[in-house]
Amino acid sequence: MTRASVRGSGARAAAQVRPERPFARFRWTVTVVLLALLAWSTWSVDATWGRLLQAPGRAVGFVGTLVETASLEPLGVALEAMWESIAIAWIATLLGAALSFPLVFLAAANLTRSRVRQPVRQVLNVFRAIPEIVLAIALIPFLGLGPVTGAVAMGISSIGTLGKLSAEIVESIDDGPLQAVEASGGGRLERLRWAVLPQAMPEIAAFWLYRFEINIRVSAVLGVIGIGGIGGFIAQAVERNVFERIGLGLLVVILATMLVDAISSRLRRRLIEGPSPAAQARRERASTGGGPTGDDAA
């Protein structure tokens, strides 16, 4: 049975005034601006949009050739190159994480007053604004052209995003524990260690992993300019028109990236959500069953 109305006796309703539906000015403005930008950018780039229509047909032909000619013979070389790209990305991520870490707390509004925070944020913004490829090229005179250049370029570039987003994670923590540490006589560093880190660290570490996934792609791209790795493998193949290598190279990049993403995203989920209920229960049983783990203090 359904009721037609929720009016009740109507007496309460009569005593109240219904508000007028507000005009969603912000939403309208955003919509109009976005559409205007789209129209403007479409006309101003002077592109031959017609090619987009032909592209699918050509792509099918191209992929067909790649698949037909792909050969497994240079697989060893390709995998080695991919491994190099991943290694460069890993070093770059650790570098960026290590360099950004101290800045995170200086950039967080709940920990640092604005006189210090604002300049730190600006520094992070500068790092964020420079594309990796520009940094890499700028570093060539100092570091030469090789994996080190790539790792340093990506590492520096990662500082910006890692620092800024980690600072936002820190800003979103519950400040109750901060107050608790303060109330128990703890100082600044102790607040960081016992109230901030336990709350923010899983998410920050998860973000490092995410940045690693991104850096693998960037590392493959930088390979094209000569830092080594799978990008170089593909670039050389394209240059020399060795079709069977192009197809294989692309395949290796796609599969390796997907594999790393899959592993990394599982790790990230575990970091953020904590142990599964089953694992937690096991742990609880183990710790209570075995008695309090022994400190033999008097």
Next chain:
Amino acid sequence: MIEFEGAEVRYPGGVRALQGVDLRIDDGELIVVVGLSGAGKSTLIRAINGLVPLTSGRVTVGERTLPGLDRRALRELRAQVGMIFQSFNLVSRSTVLNNVLMGRLHHVPLWRSLSGLYRAQDRELAMEALELVEIVEKAYVRAGNLSGGQQQRVGIARALAQQPSVLLADEPVASLDPPTSHVVMRYLQQINRELGITTLINLHFLDLARAYADRVIGLRDGRLVYDGPAAQADEAVFEEIYGRSLTADDVLEGQGGL
């Protein structure tokens, strides 16, 4: 001993949370502070450990007097005063034991607290504190996995791990259901009786105040309007403190009836 002398707190917005409060609390007393929200209960309690600075007047806790303490002395004072919060303020991702060990921060060298390499005797003390509130079996469980009542017991254990001479509890049962509220209040009362720790508890419910306090202090608009034995704090007194007649919301047993 804790002594307020002409204590005033005026917040930046102009709100006068405490006005000319004179108050003497002897060692080992269990005091419940009552008043409507906004009456200054929280401010009164937080003035004792300097979380809220006085704008005039003084508070003396033991041999230290606020204001006028440097950072170091303030931290020493705070180490001596344990605090329990309405929303527990535990790190929910950390284990119960690590939360309780926060209470040892001030008692160990900085390198130990930062590295987490607490001495065996600090861990032992934390375990003993957990035993006192009968929750030691959860020592290695994440605090966030506990119920509200259990979390508040961990909050009490954390305060006890400081080996404090004063315990402050700011609305410790406001987030709990009635039966759990009594459990938590009983632990606080036991701790006061057995360890002789001077205890101040902010409460809203008059039946809880009467059941557990030795002495009741009433605040209204930042002024001390009642100070007397709990036994004498009858409904007329509470109506006086609240400045209105009592309702079901003012008694714990009137809560959660549905």
